[in-house]
Amino acid sequence: MKTSALRTFAALTLSALALAACSAPSSAPSSGASGAPASTSQDLRKVNFMLSWVPDTNHIGVYVARNKGFYAEEGLDVGILAVAQAGAEQAVNNGLADFALSNMSNIGSLSLQDVHLTQVLQVQQRPSAIWCSLASNAAITRPKDLDGKVFATFGANEDSAIVKRMIQGDGGRGEFDSVTVGTSTFHVLQAGKADFGGFYSTWEGVEAQLKGPKLNCFEGEKYGVPGNPNEIGVITKADTAKKDPAFVKAFTQATKRGYEYAYAHPDEAGEILVAEAKKDGMEVDPALAKASMKFIVDGKFWGDPAKIADGSFALGTADVAGAQAYYDFLAKAGGTYQDAKGNPVSTAPKASELATDQFLK
Template sequence: MKMRWRKMMGLLLLCVLLVTVAACGSKEAAPSGENSGSNTENSSEGNNAALKDIKVVLDWTPNTNHTGLYAAVDQGFYKAEGLNVEIVQPGTGGADTMVASNEVPFGVSYQESVTQARTQGVPLVSIAAVIQHNTSGFAAPVDRNIKSPKDFEGKTYGGWGSPVEEAVMQSIMEGEGADVSKVKNINMGDADFFTAVKRDIDFAWIFYAWTGIEAELRGEPIDMLYVKDYSEALDYYTPVLVTNEQTIQNDPELVKAFLKATSEGYQYAIEHPEEAADILIKAVPDLDKDLVLASQKWLSPKYQDDAPRWGEQKQEVNPLDTTMEGELEELLEVVRKMHEVLVEAGSPSIISQIKIAHSPSGFSMDTLTEKYR
């Protein structure tokens, strides 16, 4: 189990390092490109060209993680880039499947899902961090008395069936001298947290900006264990915007236009949280207005946080586990193939930001920079 955890975390860090693209933050430095069809209009033509219809699929029901997308629609930022964007909810296969199969060009996902997809050969690429720091963690009603990962022992966890869940749980429990095998796991799927904890689970993995804020409004106090508080390595990007490798290679101008407008949407939400909340409520009137407003006020400062621009994804890596040799070579090959088109499309160079002093496959910062910069 320990080896599996080390491998998973190494891959997680590697994906944050290599398979992410710094997102656009200004008109001068808009990130790079994607594909959704051969009839893409040049974004520079803006309103002078027919609008291109595209879809972006959410990871879950609409919430404040998605406000920037709705703001970009409402404020006309997409139209200014020649795009008519429809925001849709995921089908039974989920957002990752829809993007990976080119059913839609863009989606909302999680870095842990991208990591798992990459190891399985699925061509997902993270192109922007929606939130700069990880606001997710394990939450439990206070009457379960879960104050630390040690308290997970003997409790029932409600998850969604991803191997990343157990890997992260094992990591933070081992740091407390606890045994992950003493946790009972139940797949709760999309079940509501507040309903589930009243039935058969004790704790679950949530985003505080939505479920945590809802707990406050309900007057149902929870104990929240943010995963990033137990390891810097767990302060990864989640959620993220994703696309397909093919889209990047075949239609970089589409990605550039989409990210430029999306960045403006999130910047609007950062600067105008109350107005942005109203936009989300208007677009999705079934949402709880009080929850949306409270969540938006809590989350808006966290979209960009300490990054120089919204969407930025930094590359930071530790020496890599030698058990990852095959996966490393595969991922580096992806980076090599994508590098030229990403830079041409306006994204900061991936290779120039890689800080690997050593890797088990013999690649190094110097050799990569020389050949692909």
């Protein structure tokens, strides 16, 4: 699922805030935990991190790191910006933000268009995309029932490729109609304008459990969709990672600590997300934040907590194999990849060139 596309309706309402808040980075940082003594408040390097949609638990490690002073210890003063209309990836590419939350799917597509970004910390280690109809729709009980139905989409071709494979994996034809929406998929389904749509189990799925509507959901990986479509993580410009590695390492190390803390203290992290987002003029439902974090920890979405605790797995590690399997699937499906001129591209991106673990160590 194309993450930025799924929540475009929320992103557009916040874009003006992002553009107004952006400021250029200053001189090179002094390192805290990475080596040299931490800087005073006057010396902290200004850093812009851009959201990819409204604040939620995917971003929580950044809010925790800011709240706990992890960034300050690394000599950084991090501002968290609402997403720009062009998207978080283009904001990083154009220098409006130093880092952003994105996913391997998006940066893979952009790499074929001469936009060179690098994932430096992969938050999510397993798929969270779910494809749902209203539970009240008795005509849909399994993926093959989606044949002939109407899909509420935000226009991403890869979403259609996933749905087609999922239906076919359940013995159906993989034929359905689509309607492009610009508002909440919940509202579109409840209004009867579509039969099913895409959500994230860790946020909208939890929200539906708390508030409704009740959903009947399917997971693509159970019906033949290979790899991990939802490798959500922190990105920066490839050129920044190459030319200013100390800066990128400082930010990555502090952010990693933020996600580790959130994973180990989910309730407190939920409270921090609510409080920190409010400082930036954004509202997060406290009950949803805590319930989402519980769902993430219970489902081991960021990795096995026990292995993270004992050091046998580093939170943030890139799943290059999972990304490549998904890239190859989309390339074979066709109709997803384009070059900078809009021409079709049949060659899959190279995941090994788009993610690195070097800043986690």
